Amino acid sequence: MWYRIIMVLLMVITIGYPHEWRWADDSMEMTFDKEAHLAGSFGLYYMFKYKGFSDWESVLYTVTLGLTKETFDALIPWEKYGKIGGDGFSKYDLYYDIAGIGAAYLIDKSWKPKGNNNGNIQYRFSNNRVSISCRLP
Numbered sequence: 435m436w437y438r439i440i441m442v443l444l445m446v447i448t449i450g451y452p453h454e455w456r457w458a459d460d461s462m463e464m465t466f467d468k469e470a471h472l473a474g475s476f477g478l479y480y481m482f483k484y485k486g487f488s489d490w491e492s493v494l495y496t497v498t499l500g501l502t503k504e505t506f507d508a509l510i511p512w513e514k515y516g517k518i519g520g521d522g523f524s525k526y527d528l529y530y531d532i533a534g535i536g537a538a539y540l541i542d543k544s545w546k547p548k549g550n551n552n553g554n555i556q557y558r559f560s561n562n563r564v565s566i567s568c569r570l571p
Contacts (some may be wrong), residue, residue, distance in 0.1 A: 455508050458522035468530045475500060475534030483542060493535055500531035 462468075475496050482492035504527055507520020558565040 456511065456522035458507065458520075458524035458527075460521070460524050460526055462526050462529070467527065471500065471527045471530040472534040472537075475531040476538045479535050479538040480542070483538075489539065489542075493539070496535050497531065500528055504528060 478496040478499060479492050482495050483489065487495065504520075504523045506518075507527075508523035510519040512519035512521055
């Protein structure tokens with residue numbers, strides 16, 4: 435549902451906004467803006483994922499928010515509107531968004547949750563001694 439609402443807003447803003455579309459003149463070089471896209475997408479994926487959304491929905495909503503941000507950057511010039519504006523639509527910002535989502539997804543799938551059900555490590559406690567044993571596979 436949120437995906438549809440955001441897409442309709444993007445279409446209304448793109449079609450109805452009187453300013454012309456601007457493309458950013460940037461590169462793949464890691465800048466503060468690129469770091470913000472990488473970390474922001476990483477965090478947004480985890481927020482959606484652990485608020486009950488599926489993997490697919492988490493990726494979809496995070497990419498949609500990145501596209502929304504870039505659309506605002508393309509249509510609202512920073513020269514006129516200050517901090518809320520941008521320097522144009524940047525495909526490189528989207529690359530960093532996707533890299534952040536990919537890193538979050540890979541970590542989420544490969545890093546097992548911490549728990550006491552690990553069969554390879556055993557703990558024993560007594561009054562004056564602690565014994566820890568590790569069984570190697």
